[in-house]
Amino acid sequence: MRHLGLTLAPVLLLALMLMTGCSQTASQASCPAPDRTCASAVPAQNRDRANLGPLSQSTGQTAEVRASLARQGAASSEIDSARAMSRPTVSLEANYKLTPLQNGTRNLSGNEQSTALVMDIPIYQGGRDTAALALAYSNYRASSATTATTFLSVSVAILSSDLELRRQDRTKAILTQHGKALAQLRRAVASEQTEGSATRVDITDVDRQLLQIELNQRQSSLQRLEAERTLARLRAPASIEASMMLAKLESRFPKAVAELQSLAAANNPRIAARQAEIEAAYARLSQADAAYKPRLGLRISAGLDRENYGQSDNSTDASATLNFSMPLYTGGAREASLRSREKEIEAATFDKHAILQDVGTTLAASMQRLETARAILALAQKQESGARMRSVGVKTERELGERSVFDEIRAISDIADAQLAVNNARYEADMARLTIAAECGLLSDDSISPAVQISGL
Template sequence: MRFAAGGKLVRTLAVTAGIALGTLPGRAVWADNLTDAFIGAYNTSGLLEQNRALLRAADEDVAIALSALRPIINWTVAVSQDYTRSRNSGVTNSVDPSNFFSGLTLSQLLYDGGASILGKQSAQETVLSTRQALIDIEQQVLFRAATAYLSVLLQEETVSIRQNNVELSAEELRASQDRFEVGEVTRTDVALSQAQLASSQADLANARGDLSTAQAEYVNAVGKLPGRTAGQPSLPNLPRSEAEAVSLAQRNHPSILSAQHQVRALDLVVQQQRAGLGPNVSLNADAGVTESYDDDDYVNDASISLNFSQPIYAGGRLAASVRRAMASRDGSRANLLNVQKNITQGVSDAYVRFQTASASLRASSERVRASEVAFDGIREEATLGARTTLDVLAAQQDLLDAQLAEIASRTERSLAAYQLLQAQGLLTAERLGLAVQIYDPTLYYNLVKKAPAQVSKQSKDLDRVLKALRRD
């Protein structure tokens, strides 16, 4: 704030950070808005990269489960030294042959009661659960970016207000000194004005420190220093009622969808463990050549067998595995109920927070208007001797508190709006329409879901994808 020559208060504070930054030295010339913060966070988040890698690991579990349904072929090379000694009719014979074997072995599962197929289906459900968990992480990253941007904006506006308050306090000190020189006020009034100026300067220093802290958090959340901020963002589209918001969250929130897929995955694990109690049929074959180091003899042989096995007793391990899988499934069902309740509460909290912040902003704006009128009037009355310096300083502090409350309420309303989006599961790059390359979780899965062999073209495509993801 500043005063014109006639002593009238002229309010120069602008609520947009672009104007507020006029008092801050050394800032960049571009303007950052909330969308820029979202884009920076999405493109640079290490947390997103970490969880994308965990999703790719879950994708590979599908390929591993599928491999149990395919033949296993091994090339075996063995060098052996036998020691045989026998006695027959009083004659002792010793045979120490040295042999070299090279051949192929094949094993193919034919029947296991569907356990391997159920294992693959469970792995697929785990992939779907992990995808939803990744979306929830994306929401957390974007909400942190929103919080960081709004915090920087709040601290910039706070610095601007406190800078103006320092100028106003200095102007009041000069006015007190002038009135003291002509005998209108006492030295006490001058001392009060000096104390007010010192307090304003201390508050300004603290505000600048808070701004530096907010900028550091912005760098961590967004990946770069904030430029000249573009002011308060427009509010996103929000539900018309709390019931509508809760209903949307129950259908759409990634935490709920992730928990649902996890329940289905563990249901399949229970079925898989039960299938493991049944018979198992496999085909085994081998072919190779055995050569002797002692002479030129060799043997070419091959065999094929059909093996049937049925667990009878395994020390209680099989039954315990079934019970363990059932307990894990029951735990996941209970977790689903907890997640649903937590999401409902989170939506309600965010909705109430937004409504409260909106009401607070309306009241704060009215408080600023009234405080400005009161301050102008009291200061004018002080020049006529009808008010004391203490009255002026008190009115100045009331106006300062009202302005700070107004920008805090405005920031709180914006934060509550984006928290409500997150609580509904809508705070994602795709739904926000961010100008980024949206991560496609199906791309990697489609390359690995058929478990390609290492020498296949698909495996080479995977190598190129992994190299690009590592950004080598």
């Protein structure tokens, strides 16, 4: 028996290797590797994405997205942890007992030392390991969808800020052009005042309009600063061309709202996250049920016991213990736990319904917003054309004395108002396109939301 521990050690290691391989195969068979829905942040079916180019790289480096990717990596590690539940474990146990006094007298021969190599092999866990693995996969899918949602939010913030920035730039250009026209009118009125055909009141009217233009320009600059702050915080690339990208993307939009909703249901990461939460809630229900089922395990131990270390009485022992446990009465804890998990499923289901309703109403409102913006744009363009023609006529009539200076001021302002209406209508149309593209998952890009590698997949 002296060399039994040394003989059993290779056998234990061989058994460990065999059990590890078998348990890994069984775990993969019981919970198959996830498809691209699990390994990617958003589903890949039925979607045509925008070519985000530099925006993808920039968005992928923001702190918000990197934090989501880190949480996604943590969720990936939880899958490995859940797989380990069904695998054997090996540990080394060592004890040393010192007995300096025995029966009130000094004892120099009662010291004991034991060393054992222990293997614990789970045989049956009542479904705990399978439920834990299913929960880990569901949490990973939810984390992946959250990463995609974060990327989408950052992308929308960058694109909307770019649209706002360009709108304010166009507004400033329109106001500048308006100011130049009024300045030219002022010079003409000042010359006419010298000749006696104009009064000081006419110049005052022009000056008042010039001050209003300066005020509008400063207000536009304040709004531009907010857009610049967002772009600087998110480290957006220099040139995005959001309007051009969204115009190209519009050709991929389904015409019917129902088709848009179907596209969003398949690709929207918020919906995918809620679906993963439902799956996780069902997995927690399975966990709660499995926690009160029997479990069976085998413990194999081989070790060396020494008494009077360094003198005598060395012995080698080997043992195998079959452990079985089954809860008989839980005092109502099992039923309460199951009810709690069932309520979690109900809550997660209602959360998904709420997201679906929100996405549906958002898409319907965005389509209506887009159509309204197009109608306003067409009317504003006609208004601009008419205002230009009227301005030429009013200027000629004023020079002939048939119109007042205020009439020409109003004619020039009509041109600027029509141009601002065109500018705002284009912005509203672009924002509607952006909302539709975001809700339908068309702004997602796998290159900026990489799947965290899961060992064993």
